[in-house]
Amino acid sequence: MTRTTPFRALICALAVSTALPAMAQNTITGDSVGPADAKQTLTFRMTTDGPRNNEPALAEGYGKLFNEFVARHPGWKIELQMMSGDIGQEQARMLEQSKSGNAPDCAAVDSFVLPLFKKAGVLSSFSPYFKKEEIDQLFPFIRDGVTGTDGKIYAWWWSTDLRVLYRNKAIIPDAPQTWDETKKAALASVDQGMEGILFNGSRYEGTTFDWLANFWGQGGKLVDDAGKPIFGEGEDRAKFVKAVNYYRDLVESGAAPKRVATIGNYDDFNAAAAAGTTALFVGGNWQMSQLKTTLEPEDLANWTFSPLPGPTKDQRSTGTGGWTVASFAKDPAKVEMCANLAREIYMGPANELQQQLPTRADLYDKYPVFSTPENKAFAEALKVGQARPGAPVYPEISNQIQIMMGKVLTGSQPTDAAVDEAFKASLDAFKRL
Amino acid sequence: MPPASAITALPNAAAPARARQKPRVAPWLLPLILVLGLFYLYPVFDVFRLALTRATLLGDEGGYTFATLAQTLSRPEIPGILGVTATFTLASVFSQQLLGLFIALVVVRGEKRRLFGTTIVRTTALIAWVVPGIAGGIIWKMLFNEAPFGGLNSLLRLMGASPVQWLSDPNLVMWSVVVSNVWRGTAFSMVVMYAALKAIDPVLYEAASVDGATARQRLFHVTLPQLRSAILVNMILITIQTLNTFDAIISLTGGGPGRSTEVLSLYTFNVVFRNYDLASGAVLSILMLIISLGLALIYAAFLPKGEER
Numbered sequence: 001m002t003r004t005t006p007f008r009a010l011i012c013a014l015a016v017s018t019a020l021p022a023m024a025q026n027t028i029t030g031d032s033v034g035p036a037d038a039k040q041t042l043t044f045r046m047t048t049d050g051p052r053n054n055e056p057a058l059a060e061g062y063g064k065l066f067n068e069f070v071a072r073h074p075g076w077k078i079e080l081q082m083m084s085g086d087i088g089q090e091q092a093r094m095l096e097q098s099k100s101g102n103a104p105d106c107a108a109v110d111s112f113v114l115p116l117f118k119k120a121g122v123l124s125s126f127s128p129y130f131k132k133e134e135i136d137q138l139f140p141f142i143r144d145g146v147t148g149t150d151g152k153i154y155a156w157w158w159s160t161d162l163r164v165l166y167r168n169k170a171i172i173p174d175a176p177q178t179w180d181e182t183k184k185a186a187l188a189s190v191d192q193g194m195e196g197i198l199f200n201g202s203r204y205e206g207t208t209f210d211w212l213a214n215f216w217g218q219g220g221k222l223v224d225d226a227g228k229p230i231f232g233e234g235e236d237r238a239k240f241v242k243a244v245n246y247y248r249d250l251v252e253s254g255a256a257p258k259r260v261a262t263i264g265n266y267d268d269f270n271a272a273a274a275a276g277t278t279a280l281f282v283g284g285n286w287q288m289s290q291l292k293t294t295l296e297p298e299d300l301a302n303w304t305f306s307p308l309p310g311p312t313k314d315q316r317s318t319g320t321g322g323w324t325v326a327s328f329a330k331d332p333a334k335v336e337m338c339a340n341l342a343r344e345i346y347m348g349p350a351n352e353l354q355q356q357l358p359t360r361a362d363l364y365d366k367y368p369v370f371s372t373p374e375n376k377a378f379a380e381a382l383k384v385g386q387a388r389p390g391a392p393v394y395p396e397i398s399n400q401i402q403i404m405m406g407k408v409l410t411g412s413q414p415t416d417a418a419v420d421e422a423f424k425a426s427l428d429a430f431k432r433l
Numbered sequence: 434m435p436p437a438s439a440i441t442a443l444p445n446a447a448a449p450a451r452a453r454q455k456p457r458v459a460p461w462l463l464p465l466i467l468v469l470g471l472f473y474l475y476p477v478f479d480v481f482r483l484a485l486t487r488a489t490l491l492g493d494e495g496g497y498t499f500a501t502l503a504q505t506l507s508r509p510e511i512p513g514i515l516g517v518t519a520t521f522t523l524a525s526v527f528s529q530q531l532l533g534l535f536i537a538l539v540v541v542r543g544e545k546r547r548l549f550g551t552t553i554v555r556t557t558a559l560i561a562w563v564v565p566g567i568a569g570g571i572i573w574k575m576l577f578n579e580a581p582f583g584g585l586n587s588l589l590r591l592m593g594a595s596p597v598q599w600l601s602d603p604n605l606v607m608w609s610v611v612v613s614n615v616w617r618g619t620a621f622s623m624v625v626m627y628a629a630l631k632a633i634d635p636v637l638y639e640a641a642s643v644d645g646a647t648a649r650q651r652l653f654h655v656t657l658p659q660l661r662s663a664i665l666v667n668m669i670l671i672t673i674q675t676l677n678t679f680d681a682i683i684s685l686t687g688g689g690p691g692r693s694t695e696v697l698s699l700y701t702f703n704v705v706f707r708n709y710d711l712a713s714g715a716v717l718s719i720l721m722l723i724i725s726l727g728l729a730l731i732y733a734a735f736l737p738k739g740e741e742r
Contacts, residue, residue, distance in 0.1 A: 092706045095490045120491045203687030259579035261690040262600040277581045392491060396708050406690030412603045429708065433489065
């Protein structure tokens with residue numbers, strides 16, 4: 001051992017001992033952020049998009065953002081409440097709590113239930129706290145989503161996502177553009193020992209949402225302007241049946257395995273890609289970064305994505321979702337603090353941290369991370385993006401589509417009968433609501 | 434230490450005084466009545482009240498009406514849901530009862546013969562029981578996964594057999610769900626049967642042996658009649674438990690494909706938490722209560738009465 005070695009060890013130890021507390025300072029382990037004796041408290045119910053993220057680096061990044069935010073707002077502390085993984089149930093519970101006055105001051109609200117929250121009148125307006133220029137920068141479908149019938153905005157939609165077609169280039173070199181090309185490509189992959197194309201087909205919101213692009217691409221409409229279901233009538237019915245038959249044909253021809261009727265989780269696609277049993281699946285844009293951590297670099301190099309195919313090359317669409325931040329508080333100071341939290345933590349910084357697609361056009365230029373070819377391609381695909389209809393009956397329509405899809409994919413009911421049954425049930429639900 | 438005469442005299446002296454006093458039970462029962470009323474009876478009352486409204490999570494209750502009751506019970510999917518529930522409950526209850534009794538008999542027999550491993554058998558069965566329903570569903574989902582790398586199908590392939598569509602075949606999926614539920618619930622029946630078997634007077638078996646009864650005759654003429662009460666009480670408990678099961682199903686199939694495995698409890702959950710329909714959810718909860726009570730009363734009718742015991 002040389003003389004310098006103990007010295008280097010001492011330096012390293014010192015460096016580690018100073019770096020660790022610095023990291024620990026950003027990591028939030030307790031239930032609140034900010035001084036315990038702060039006069040004002042904001043309760044914030046969040047998903048894993050926050051300091052409790054499962055990825056340590058992301059948890060650390062969010063911890064830094066939250067600590068800096070509280071430092072900029074003296075006299076405040078934030079009480080963190082975590083949602084469980086059952087988002088549907090969590091959102092319903094918040095709605096119930098808001099009715100009895102026990103809702104959190106500020107919360108993450110799934111964009112697909114935002115219309116229900118707006119209709120229930122439980123959200124406080126963010127309009128006084130966001131400038132018109134900021135609101136104008138939002139993509140049109142996002143702006144429509146957060147705006148109430150009175151023209152005020154009731155949430156800040158900070159991230160969006162979309163569905164694309166992932167493929168293994170080594171097996172499927174060219175991106176399928178149409179339904180027919182997709183079927184041929186999937187059958188070709190089956191010939192090479194793969195399972196064929198995978199997609200969500202079980203009792204799961206993703207089943208409806210991923211498939212709806214095939215209906216929307218033809219110009220189909222689920223509900224009319226009054227929010228009444230119309231997908232089972234006239235031209236819309238024909239388009240609906242055609243899109244259902246596309247999926248049915250994929251299964252019956254062997255281009256997709258029968259097990260798609262049991263898939264209700266995007267992680268199953270990552271698992272199949274990692275196991276090398278599929279070369280084609282309908283997934284979300286966020287899965288690209290998951291594949292990067294799941295696959296070996298040489299395998300990852302084979303994977304790419306393209307826009308979802310349509311019946312023709314020109315009839316394309318994709319479902320767009322995402323998360324919003326909204327306030328249930330009645331105290332204007334708390335509503336303003338919630339709006340500040342949405343702006344200062346989520347509108348940009350969180351997008352950059354998690355590489356979740358921003359909802360404002362200008363943020364794609366502001367953050368270099370969104371200038372990568374992948375993210376530019378996702379942003380391009382957003383141009384044909386469509387959000388789920390802002391109608392209170394949508395959750396029941398989605399439920400009925402999931403039931404219908406199970407019957408169709410397993411061949412237990414003819415498509416027309418299953419579609420008519422789903423439509424009638426949706427209409428009945430509309431009358432009840 | 435007081436003299437013995439004092440000890441015996443004290444109760445005798447106090448007895449007439451106590452007899453003169455009226456017993457005051459209210460202060461002792463009041464806390465229990467309050468707790469029961471607040472945490473048990475009020476929610477039940479509220480469910481009945483909600484069933485007579487049009488309450489949703491999105492709007493007001495809109496006055497009282499019988500319409501919700503009629504509309505909910507006449508929904509076209511209800512007969513199918515009740516059919517699925519009946520199949521799931523009957524298959525689960527009888528399988529759990531038979532399997533629980535079988536394991537308990539094996540364990541008791543093993544203990545009598547001082548065989549190694551009886552504790553391991555009991556503990557292994559209990560492990561499945563303590564696994565939360567959601568976790569149990571996820572475990573079985575991995576086993577039933579129909580992907581080439583799925584648990585059971587991988588084993589079948591290794592043995593040269595064809596893979597099975599455990600969850601995507603509408604005719605098979607219910608039995609897959611029943612298997613996962615029986616796996617979890619058998620331990621409870623085993624514990625009840627084990628305790629009841631241990632309580633049987635050994636003299637009965639000795640008398641049967643003296644009379645030259647075979648093992649089969651001992652089972653049917655001594656063991657099962659002695660277990661009658663325990664079996665019926667166990668059936669009441671596991672029937673109610675099975676009727677309320679939805680966590681294992683929601684994580685295994687979500688009720689699908691279609692409505693193949695959507696039992697009444699899961700349907701009620703979906704109506705309230707997916708469709709935000711509180712009033713219909715309340716009606717369905719009352720329906721579940723009536724079914725559970727009805728089945729419990731039927732079982733109870735077979736329980737031995739007073740002198741029969």
